[in-house]
Amino acid sequence: MTIGEIARRARVSRSxxxxxxxxxxxxxxxxxxxxxxxxxxxxxxxxASARALARGETRTLGLVFPPASTHxxxxxxxxxxxxxxxxxxxxxxxxxxxxxxxxxxxxxxxGERRVDGAILMEIRLQDARVDRMRATGFxxxxxxxxxxxxxxxxxxxxHGRLVQHCVQHLAQLGHRRLALVNRSEELIRAxxxxxxxxxxxxxxxxxxxxxxxxxxxxxxxxxxxxxxxxRILSDDPGVTGIVTLNEAALGGLYRGLGTAGREIxxxxxxxxxxxxxxxxxxxxxxxxxxxxxxxxxxxAIDLLLERIGPSAAPLRHRLLTPPISLRASTGPxxx
Amino acid sequence: MTIGEIARRARVSRSxxxxxxxxxxxxxxxxxxxxxxxxxxxxxxxxASARALARGETRTLGLVFPPASTHxxxxxxxxxxxxxxxxxxxxxxxxxxxxxxxxxxxxxxxGERRVDGAILMEIRLQDARVDRMRATGFxxxxxxxxxxxxxxxxxxxxHGRLVQHCVQHLAQLGHRRLALVNRSEELIRAxxxxxxxxxxxxxxxxxxxxxxxxxxxxxxxxxxxxxxxxRILSDDPGVTGIVTLNEAALGGLYRGLGTAGREIxxxxxxxxxxxxxxxxxxxxxxxxxxxxxxxxxxxAIDLLLERIGPSAAPLRHRLLTPPISLRASTGPxxx
DNA sequence: TTGAAAGCGGTACCAC
DNA sequence: GTGGTACCGCTTTCAA
Numbered sequence: 001m002t003i004g005e006i007a008r009r010a011r012v013s014r015s016x017x018x019x020x021x022x023x024x025x026x027x028x029x030x031x032x033x034x035x036x037x038x039x040x041x042x043x044x045x046x047x048a049s050a051r052a053l054a055r056g057e058t059r060t061l062g063l064v065f066p067p068a069s070t071h072x073x074x075x076x077x078x079x080x081x082x083x084x085x086x087x088x089x090x091x092x093x094x095x096x097x098x099x100x101x102x103x104x105x106x107x108x109x110x111g112e113r114r115v116d117g118a119i120l121m122e123i124r125l126q127d128a129r130v131d132r133m134r135a136t137g138f139x140x141x142x143x144x145x146x147x148x149x150x151x152x153x154x155x156x157x158x159h160g161r162l163v164q165h166c167v168q169h170l171a172q173l174g175h176r177r178l179a180l181v182n183r184s185e186e187l188i189r190a191x192x193x194x195x196x197x198x199x200x201x202x203x204x205x206x207x208x209x210x211x212x213x214x215x216x217x218x219x220x221x222x223x224x225x226x227x228x229x230x231r232i233l234s235d236d237p238g239v240t241g242i243v244t245l246n247e248a249a250l251g252g253l254y255r256g257l258g259t260a261g262r263e264i265x266x267x268x269x270x271x272x273x274x275x276x277x278x279x280x281x282x283x284x285x286x287x288x289x290x291x292x293x294x295x296x297x298x299x300a301i302d303l304l305l306e307r308i309g310p311s312a313a314p315l316r317h318r319l320l321t322p323p324i325s326l327r328a329s330t331g332p333x334x335x
Numbered sequence: 336m337t338i339g340e341i342a343r344r345a346r347v348s349r350s351x352x353x354x355x356x357x358x359x360x361x362x363x364x365x366x367x368x369x370x371x372x373x374x375x376x377x378x379x380x381x382x383a384s385a386r387a388l389a390r391g392e393t394r395t396l397g398l399v400f401p402p403a404s405t406h407x408x409x410x411x412x413x414x415x416x417x418x419x420x421x422x423x424x425x426x427x428x429x430x431x432x433x434x435x436x437x438x439x440x441x442x443x444x445x446g447e448r449r450v451d452g453a454i455l456m457e458i459r460l461q462d463a464r465v466d467r468m469r470a471t472g473f474x475x476x477x478x479x480x481x482x483x484x485x486x487x488x489x490x491x492x493x494h495g496r497l498v499q500h501c502v503q504h505l506a507q508l509g510h511r512r513l514a515l516v517n518r519s520e521e522l523i524r525a526x527x528x529x530x531x532x533x534x535x536x537x538x539x540x541x542x543x544x545x546x547x548x549x550x551x552x553x554x555x556x557x558x559x560x561x562x563x564x565x566r567i568l569s570d571d572p573g574v575t576g577i578v579t580l581n582e583a584a585l586g587g588l589y590r591g592l593g594t595a596g597r598e599i600x601x602x603x604x605x606x607x608x609x610x611x612x613x614x615x616x617x618x619x620x621x622x623x624x625x626x627x628x629x630x631x632x633x634x635a636i637d638l639l640l641e642r643i644g645p646s647a648a649p650l651r652h653r654l655l656t657p658p659i660s661l662r663a664s665t666g667p668x669x670x
Numbered sequence: 671t672t673g674a675a676a677g678c679g680g681t682a683c684c685a686c
Numbered sequence: 687g688t689g690g691t692a693c694c695g696c697t698t699t700c701a702a
Contacts, residue, residue, distance in 0.1 A: 002695055013673045018697060025698090028671060045446035049387035050695035053678045058384060060430070060449075077412035084431045088440050093449065094431045095395070096419045105423050111380035114395075114428065222615040251616025258618055280557040281586025281616070283593055337679055348689045353681060360682090363687055385679035388694045 001044045010038045021046070060093045061304060062115035064106060064129065066122050073220060073248050074275050075293050076121065079143065082297025083119065090305060092116075110138050117308045119143065119300050123154075124191040139307040141300050144193045145317070153307055155299045155318045159194045159245070159273065160201030162289045165324055166243040166271045167205035167213075169287070174333035175241035175269060178206070178213035179232045181225070181253060182245050185217040198245045198273070212236075218249050225252025226259070233260055240333050244272035247291075254282050265331035271324070284328035292322055336379045345373045356381070395428045396639060397450035399441060399464065401457050408555060408583050409610050410628050411456065414478065417632025418454065425640060427451075445473050452643045454478065454635050458489075459526040474642040476635050479528045480652070488642055490634045490653045494529045494580070494608065495536030497624045500659055501578040501606045502540035502548075504622070509668035510576035510604060513541070513548035514567045516560070516588060517580050520552040533580045533608070548574075553584050560587025561594070568595055575668050579607035582626075589617050600666035606659070619663035627657055 007014045012031055019025040020035045027035075038044075052058045063083065065076070080096075087094045095115055099105040106129065109115055116139070120129055123144030130152065133140045142154040163180070170178060180202040182188060183195040199215055206213045214235060218228040228249065232239055244253060253270065262268040264284055271287045279286035299318050342349045347366055354360040355370045362370075373379075387393045398418065400411070419429045430450055434440040441464065444450055451474070455464055458479030465487065468475045477489040498515070505513060515537045517523060518530040534550055541548045549570060553563040563584065567574055579588060588605065597603040599619055606622045614621040634653050641650070 003697095004695075014696080015674080015698075016672060019672090022697085026671070031671085043446075045442065047388070047695055048443070048447035048449045049384050049393060050678090051447075051697080052384035053382070053388050053680085054695080054697045056678075072412060072416050074409065074412075077407060077409075077415075080412075080415075080431075081407050085433055088433050091439070091443075093440065093443065096415075096429045096431060098420055098423050104426070105428065107380065108383070108426075108428065111378075112383035112386075114383040221612070222620075248612065248616075251618070255618040255620075277556070277583065281583075283586070283590040285557075285590075338681095339679075349680080350682075350690075351688060354688090357681085361687070366687080382679050385694090386681080388696090389679080389681045391694070 001042050003044075003046065006035065006038050006042065006044050009042070010035045057116050058114060059091065060095050060115045061087055061301070062095045062097055062109040062118035064097045064099065064109065064118055064120045066098065074277060075247055075291050078275060078277075078291075078293035079121070079297045082294030083300055084297070085294075086298040086301040090301065092301075092305075110136060117141075117304045119304060123193050125193050125196055126191055139304065141304040141307070143296065143300055146193070149317065153303045153316050155296050155303060156320070157194065157273070157291065157296075158319050158321045159198040160204070161321050162273050163198045163201035163243060163245070164205040164208075165289065165321075166273070167202065167209060167211070169271060169324060169330065170241035170243070170269055171205075171209040171211060173241075173269060173330060174335075176211055176333070177236060177238045178202075178211055178241040178243060179236075179239050180213065180215040180243050180245070181218050181228055181232075181249065181272070182215055183217070184219045184224075188217055195245060202243065213239075218246050220246065220248040222249065222252030222255065225249030225254075226256040227252075229253055229256025229260060233262075240267070241269045241330075242271070244270065244274065246272075247274045247278050250274060250278050250282055250286065264329050267334075269330035269333070271330050276325070279325070279327060282329075287324060287327045287330045289322050289324050292320065296320070336377050338379075338381065341370065341373050341377065341379050344377070345370045392451050393449060394426065395430050395450045396422055396636070397430045397432055397444040397453035399432045399434065399444065399453055399455045401433065409612060410582060410626050413610060413612075413628035414456070414632045417629030418636055419632070420629075421633040421636040425636065427636075427640075445471060452476070452639045454639060458528050460528050460531055461526055474639065476639040476642070478631065478635055481528065484652065488638045488651050490631050490638060491655070492529065492608070492626060492631075493654050493656045494533040495539070496656050497608050498533045498536035498578060498580070499540040499543075500624065500656075501608070502537065502544060502546070504606060504659060504665065505576035505578070505604055506540075506544040506546060508576075508604060508665060509670075511546055511668070512571060512574045513537075513546055513576040513578060514571075514574050515548065515550040515578050515580070516553050516563055516567075516584065516607070517550055518552070519554045519559075523552055530580060537578065547571075553581050555581065555583040557584065557587030557590065560584030560589075561591035562587075564588055564591025564595060568597075575602070576604045576665075577606070579605065579609065581607075582609045582613050585609060585613050585617055585621065599664050602669075604665035604668070606665050611660070614660070614662060617664075622659060622662045622665045624657050624659050627655065631655070 020027045097105045097109045118140045120142045125147040145154045188195045274288045276290040279288045355362045432440045432444045453475045455477045460482040480489045523530045609623045611625040614623045
């Protein structure tokens, strides 16, 4: 079923059908109705590829994220959900593209103009994908910000400040010896921004509150979390407060503490930056800064559409600092 | 940068450039090299929309899933990850489309021919989307199967059998009074197939082993899990075994049991069908049939590409029955 | 108010 | 081995 077919049956030209559909030119009520009848009868819908070619826009947005070496985290996945839903509301589809800057699929997305704009996840402080995108002038938004965040649109959590808040919370409860459970060594070495900025925030906060503490790298799974607790306690059995950036290791962290005979929050306070689903799944429920993943997805879409549209983009970025939700995993330090 | 531009610079016709790229017609080594040089210089990549229009295929697959009323479960999201990765390996992109049969985005995907084929998630026993797809003759694969599974391609977990295995496992440990923690009331009422077939399997298994038991509907979150435990124990304090289909409520289930003073597995054995990430996150780790979400994604892609390609599709469906991974949450019933 | 026709950027058939 | 050209299906300018 093509527009030509519709035109023939409605005894008008193809252009008239097109205009009847788009409304970009007045069409007499009589012919409009006649055309609409035929369209409904035939169940016609314009071909997206043809339209994209003619209009020069695809009404599709790209989501670029690194291939999952192991698993995606809940945060990432909720974020994707929020993003896709938000795009759908605005009549955009989302094309998923695993792959880094050198990747085939990345080339496909941008180079072949499969999408009108892109969202980049899992940003590193130095990020080749961002550099490439800037060079091409292609509209894009990042989740997370590079070391030079000006000149790009982004939405990000203020991991530095959030970790500081967590430390502050523990400090106010009287804890003096802390540990930070960060993401995996590879991610940190790769310059993964949330891990790096979280770590910086931890160190700053320790200095500020005159506390002692140490950072640990930890894989994104329960077993790593368990192992991490062992390291923490063997390095310094006097630790009474843990801040975690590692959602997927949380269950293991709890188990490790249980195995070591440390009860939460009596013997050990735990807090961190974690999606609410995980925070509420563990017992005792985790006092944490809840990651507003879905909202971040929505914001990313808004920022991107701003840059795609004809209007100048007034707001370029959003730095979020969600409050700490008090649950049950932190308590006063033993005197 | 268009193919015409490349042709001009390489002093050949557009068709020659096209053939040099596709290899569908021999091109002399000399001109091939000349063309390639220009292409590399200019960084040319063919426009996807134009190519899709000319070839009549988009090299894009659609993923249709209901909009997240609340959250996606881990299973769903891991599944998406596996699917996207598998598609990328085969040089396909994946277009995400939240929305049911009546939805705008569903129309867009199929009607506008944005994709060459589609994968439908969250299948119901009677599913309007499946009916529509079959009517259009559009290639598609479902995750989960309808009440009449013949004539469609699908990949599914054998929830009925898996629940039976879980019950059997508990029966062998001497448990006589069981409870099934299913998904939410809405989902079950909507005819959500895994929930329905799981429930059927539970009832069959109870009869087979001459056990008593009861099914519970439970929302996809920790709080619902906690509430569900209360209901179970107030209905029958003698229950010593729980089978759960509800991944997202698992943490709450554990907490509820803890609150009720039931220790796992001493006072209560728990098992079910759950992704390994969740199974390993809880303490004690859950003995469960691990949902192979990522692999299911891969299989779905394979099945779909089979149906899209020119070759006849030999295999139409895959019913998976992963083994129960023994962990730490089940034990013998008290004598 | 409507129609004809020239694009959009490729592909592939028909010639030579 | 290569060039010319008619498509693919839709949008939009130009003309009537």
